Amino acid sequence: MAHTSLQQAWLNLAPGALEPMIADHLVIPEMLKLFGFTFQRGEIVKEYPTGLGAQKVDIAARKNNGIDNFSHSLKAPSLIVELKRRSKNISPNTAEYLSLVRQLKGYLDPEAINCSQAKWGIITNADRIQLFRRHGKVIYPFTNNIELNAGNIDEKIYLLKDYIENNCNSLVIALYNNKGGVGKTTTTINLASILSLPSAKGGFGKKVLVVDFDPNQKDLTEILGIKPGKVKLLDFLKDSNSKDYAIDDLISPYPIKLKDGKWYRFFDVIPADEGFLEVPPSSLPSILYKGSLGKILSRVKNKYDYILIDAPPGSNYFTKEAIIASDVVLMPSKHNGLASLNNAATAMKDILPQLGQERRVYSPELADPTPLPIFFNGEQMTPAQEKQAREEINKIIDNVMQSDKIDLTPFFFPKKTEMVKNEEIFNLPNIAHISSAHFSRRPAALTNQLAFVAYKRFVEEYFI
CATH class of the missing domain: 3.90.1570 (tt1808, chain A)
Known part of the structure; x- marks a missing residue:
């Protein structure tokens, strides 16, 4: 031969x-x-x-x-x-x-x-x-x-x-932690705002799509006051091959008026679909094939620079689909929440490799979704608390290394090397205006200077 x-x-x-x-x-x-x-x-x-x-x-x-x-x-x-x-x-x-x-x-x-x-x-x-x-x-x-x-x-x-x-232009990011209450939705909204803010206004001028994939809470959709698109997400996912549906009919814009008096179309949103709540969770896998979210997002990957998926906690259909569709996973954590740190470790060593196997069913040889380094979200830390958090993380790293032979150091301490013992973890500070901004339907990063500076530092640290 x-x-x-x-x-x-x-x-x-x-x-x-x-x-x-x-x-x-x-x-x-x-x-x-x-x-x-x-x-x-x-x-x-x-x-x-x-x-x-x-x-x-x-x-x-x-x-x-x-x-x-x-x-x-x-x-x-x-x-x-x-x-x-x-x-x-x-x-x-x-x-x-x-x-x-x-x-x-x-x-x-x-x-x-x-x-x-x-x-x-x-x-x-x-x-x-x-x-x-x-x-x-x-x-x-x-x-x-x-x-x-x-x-x-x-x-x-x-x-x-x-x-x-x-391969397309965008980076697809799932914001996830198996523990709730760590600020995934707030991070998603403000990250999208800074990324899409015009460079003349101090942002990065990127094209951003946000996906609210948590129909049970639908916090992101409600906080921003997003109206549904012409087509509901569930209907689109049921028949993602249909030529009867235009992807633009699924997407709603998020416009905002800045201090200069002009309206800007900041980023786009695929809003949460309450129709999912009418389907028993056990039936979702039978009517929606694995990888369906990733498939519809592939239609717009050349239109956007970043696609952010706000994923719910747990291990349900929505969480799995969000992670399978993503290139990387961003995990907010709490320095005083041992559960969120342990859940981040579990995701890195177990959940992401398992879901990597599932995404390879339709995309051969793709790597597992990659976890980005964790960050502490919205907490004030004393030096003693910071030291305690580092000690707990080192215990987690040592336990995983002994039990699974996996080194999680780069995901908890990305700046630490054999030569440089830097155990710094990025911290988004606690700014009261961030949570209160939800009532105005405006991201805090666009209305408060401290929030703007904090999230811009965040984008520069992780992405640009």
Whole structure:
């Protein structure tokens, strides 16, 4: 049986192939060629300077733009690739794998100025490969760590090609904690406000869609006074393939009048649908297939920069669908709420991997939804309380490491390394105006300077 050129290149690699051989005989002439990059046209550069000191990434690629030849200008790669020799074990959670991921993320970090336009990153040793995506400051695994062999290499590399070529613009974020009362809805509203506020007004001018996926509470819909769209969400989800429904009929605008007297369409909302309450919860999985929310959101992923899903606590249909549809999960917590911290740990080690299995049913090899670092929401902390919270978190980290061999340090203490013992957790301060702003149907971040500054810091810390 004849082999494809990709299969043959893989089979011809020596068991101990070093990085240059993997680059010259497999990645550049076969994989990147399938992705549409051509070395002969100067669209691929080896040992590309990242702009982070003297560090170089093994391969960078970008399609030429008019007279701008990438190999000449060395500007704005769209994809970078970091290699390991074939003898290195980069299976998930091995020391080599974790080191390689940190290395790639460092190259994709905005501080690596020459790579600041790169949207995609790949790590591989020829036997394993994984695709990462960058959206602003957020860098996350887009696919699983995939094991390659002669029988599947064509299928898997074409799958990566499809994801790179067809992935959409937006970052989908589920705001979730298994514990209620931690401020998910308030965070969603104010995060959307700062992201969508025009840059001339001190915001970021992003296009944002908010999904109220908690029909039992429907707090977000009621706080903002959002009117239903022409089509209800339940009806749309029941028949998401129907051409009778226009996605715009599902969406309601949230306009607001600012101090300059002008009305602005700030962000869009898919409001909560009370129709869900008329369906027994046990019947929802039988009338709505898994991944239906993600499928309808895929229709608008090129329209928005951010899609925020306000998910209910618990492990019900709505929570699962929200997380399955998301790229990343943002978990507000309380420094004095041990339950919310334990629930965050449970989500990271159990719930997100379980739901990752479910999302791979309809999107092969997608990675588990990635948890962003937790933050404390709306609490004043004394130094003693902050110390106590850190001690409790360290106990949780140690227990999970012993029982599950999973290191949760990056999710609780993202700035902590072996060299830098920084256990800082981002804290959104307690501002009385934030909760009282609900009565005015206006986000606190748009009516109170302290709230504005706090949420802008939040966006800058996590996203932009």
